[in-house]
Amino acid sequence: MLSWLRKGIPSLCRGFADMSKVRNIGISAHIDSGKTTFTERVLYYTGKIKEIHEVKGNDRVGAKMDSMELERERGITIQSAATFCKWKNWDINLIDTPGHVDFTIEVERALRVLDSAILLVCGASSVQSQTLTVDRQMRRYKVPRITFINKLDRAGANHNVVIKAIQEKLPVISAPIQIPMGLESQFEGLIDIIDRKAYYFLGNHGVDIQIKDVPAKYVKEMEERREKLIETLADVDDILAEKFLSGEVPTTDDIKQAIRRSTIALKFSPIMMGSAYKNKGVQLALDAVGEYLPSPSEVPNTALDLSNKEAPVLLSTDPKKPLVCLGFKLEENRFGQLTYTRIYQGKLKRGDFITNTSTGKKVKVSRMVRMHSNEMIEINESEAGDICAIFGIECNSGETFTDGTINYAMSSMFVPEPVMSLSIKPVKKDSNEKFAKALTKFIREDPTFRVRQDEESGETIISGMGELHLQIYAERIRREFEVDVELGAPTVNYRETITKKSPFNYLHKKQTGGSGQYAGVVGYIEPMPDVKPNEFKECKFIDKTTGMNIGPEFISAIEKGFKMCVKKGPQVGYPVVNLQYVLTDGMTHIVDSNTHAFIAATKGSFRQALPGAGQTILEPVMTVEITIPFEFQTQVIGGLIKRRGVIKDTYRRDNGCMALIAEAPLARMFGYASEIRSNTQGQGEFSMEFNRMEPVEEGEAAILRDTYKNREDDEY
CATH class of the missing domain: 2.40.30.10 (Translation factors)
Structure with missing residues (x-):
């Protein structure tokens, strides 16, 4: 429940005094990279909270930004949460976003309105699948970012490995501006390679920062990294390049100004480091937010x-x-x-x-x-x-x-298409009103949450980004609206399309004694041109008729009939996408032509053209990232192959674990959480995100068509 409204202090009522000191930032990363833990430290160091609570702590309080009961129970962020704070001279609006791919819309709309961001990368797990997704989202909305390598205290942490992965896998040019002193349990502080100073975070929750000279054993690495940083900045910043090429040694201020200019220009991302959980490095990241990230007036909108x-x-x-x-x-x-x-x-x-x-x-x-x-x-x-x-x-x-x-x-934000559906109904019929109210609320809140009524069965179908996404909404209906619900088996959101052009010339003629029905349509259907990979476009009606063979009132009837056809495809009953219906001519009768006749003719023409158009069923293919102890790789790989998974990459980590990157059809991944726990003695974990739509294998497609046909026959 929300706390009671509190009265704002006068400075809040007047707004921020100096807009150049305002920073609107988001915290984004792969799931379990420490976003909420990082944000909790930000709130503590800026004085917004008096005590630190952990995401999965034993005190049952939970992190401040995970205010939903479900978030605290599951130890994950479900909804993005906003706050504001003050650090030194900067006023900061901050949004903590979810890491789980099922709640990716929360990241989309946060990045749509933010001026900059901090991208967290796990110091042990390195760049993961959702890291790449967040990177794409940041580039989509042109969001400057600081990259923060977190969890350097964790077993297997290696900043050099992560820096290399960031530079190779993320398109933004980047370089570290810090190096750690020690790793894992020996991680004791950070070295600022620009100022050439060592920072130690002591006292309660690392509040007492001690600045010392750099220990001799780190000087060589620091100077090498500093030289490389200057070279990298000279490649992206013209002002620093002039000094560099003229042989002038850049000052500390020169370097910092070059970082700021190139970061705001989306040409560079400074890499910082630390451990939010161990209270190291967060204050320096806050300094960098003010020094290197833009104010609202520096971002074109x-x-x-x-x-x-x-x-x-x-x-x-x-x-x-x-x-x-x-x-x-x-x-x-x-x-x-x-x-x-x-x-x-x-x-x-x-x-x-x-x-x-x-x-x-x-x-x-x-x-x-x-x-x-x-x-x-x-x-x-x-x-x-x-x-x-x-x-x-x-x-x-x-x-x-x-x-x-x-x-x-x-301009609107990008809203991904749902990939999974479940049937849902209230256990008690007298709960229908509350149930409908809950669904209406969630539709308004979440553009990726869809609700429809199945025309044949009358069931309510909810669609979303994954099993967890839909399960969370079912649980929220139970808790927030006190309505017990039943969920049906998950289904995949297939799509239907065509691969080639196919003509039609169809005459609908029906005589019943009085006035009859007469309508003719001529044209072709074809794949929509210029459709990008993984892009869905609504089917399009194009009128290329000339003369007056078909009146305007019948043209609109043909378009209406076409939209009815593509709403439910003929192969498996899912929407048709990326197709256009081109009308070139037609036939009418002075008495028997009417709108109903032309709707019927359009449906007939669609059925006539489809067999020659290369009908195809598309299914969602997911990128699956799995982390397991090395000794279980045989069982896990074997299980993935049975699910039609294709291994794309594997790499071994220093902590005895390995990561597998695979692609697999969503239809084969139901129940995988139980399988991976069983095959790894409970030690394996995985994440899954939508990658693309691709044609279903013919054998699988035949099964889908037969299943749909049998279901239709049974209902008939």
Whole structure:
């Protein structure tokens, strides 16, 4: 439950005094890389919390940012959580994001509104599958980042191995600006290779930082890394390159300014190190947030002018300009809907009327708050560059608000397609109203959570990013709405498509005594051109008719009939994608032609063209990353092969474990958690994320078609 609203201090009510000192950052990483532990230390060192609690601690309190009961029970972050804090001269808005791929939409919408980020990489596990996903998300939204190698106290930690993996696997040019003093249990501190100083983190929770000269045994490595850092920066920063090429020795300030310029320009990422759990290195990372990451005014943000054919418009952080803000995340609580909002231009005040540019509706801002995890502090206003939350605004995630004088919209965020479905129903029929209310709430909160009614069975089907994603929502229905639910067996979200062009020439003719039905359609279906790999595009209707053989009212009926056809494909009943229906001609009758006849003709033409179009069933293929003790590799690899898995990479770690990177069809991965525990005596772990859609093998496709046909016959 949310804490009671607390009154904000005057400085909060006025907003931030100096926008150049504001930093909007996110913490992102692969699951179990220490994001929430890192954030907990940030809150402690900045004075936002008085005690540190661990994600999986024994005190049953849990980390501050994991406020949901389910998060504390499972030891994972499910929802992104926002907070704000002050470090030295910098005001920081911070969002802690989930690491599990099932909740990737939380990372998407956080990075959509943030100016910069810290990418955590495990010092023992190195670059993992979700690390690559987060890297793609950061590049998609052009987010500058600091890379932080965490868990250097862990068995098997090796900063050199991780640095090499970062530089080889992540496209952003990077170099370390620190080196550790010792590793694993001998990890005692960090060396800043720019300042040539050693940092020791002593006292309660590492609060007492002692700065000393660098121990002699680390001087050689420090100087080599420093020289390499300068060379790397000279490749990406013209100002430093001039000094470097002229033989001038760059000063400490020269290096730091070059890091800042190249990081903001997305040409470089400084690599930092430490152990959040052991309270080492987090304060230095906070210093780097202020020194190297951009303020809101240093990040270009563009809106689309809806009144001018969506022409791009560069926004300004000037608070005197017309308001533009984005509602990027929704939450329902006992006070109503809470809309997390990023203000890009202008100023927002309590009592203002703002306009939703998607709906045209004008609404009043009755209450504004800053979020500290699940706590709220009331504020009266907020300016461009800031993140706040608003009560009482009815909207969907991703909608833009202005002051009404302009008609702008921010570009939308990327929303991945669900890959898995479950049937769900309340145990008791008298719970239907609460059940429907719960589903409505979750649909508004999460764009990757979908709900539909199966037309034949009448079952409610929920779709999402994986088993855990859907199980969490089922558990939230039980806890938050007190409705017991039953889940059906998981199913894969297949798609249907075609691979080649196929013509149609279909005449629908039916005479029943009175006025009959007469409609003819001519054209072809073909794969949609310029579709990128793994991209889904809705099927498209194209009218290429000339003359008046078909009237406009019948053209719209044909388009309607086509959309009905692709909603449920003929092979296995899943949507058809990446196909376009091109109408070139048709036939009408002065008496017997009507819209129903043309809808029927369109359906007939679709059935006529499909057999020659290379019908294909697409299935989701997942990237699976498995970490196991080395001695169990034979059993695990054998199990993956049985599941049609293909091993893509293996590497051995220094702690006696090995990592396997594989690709496998999602349909074969159900129940894998139990199998890997059994095959590794409970020591194995895995993560899985969507990779691509690819054609199902013909033998498997035949089984899917037969199963669908038999089910249809039984229902008929």
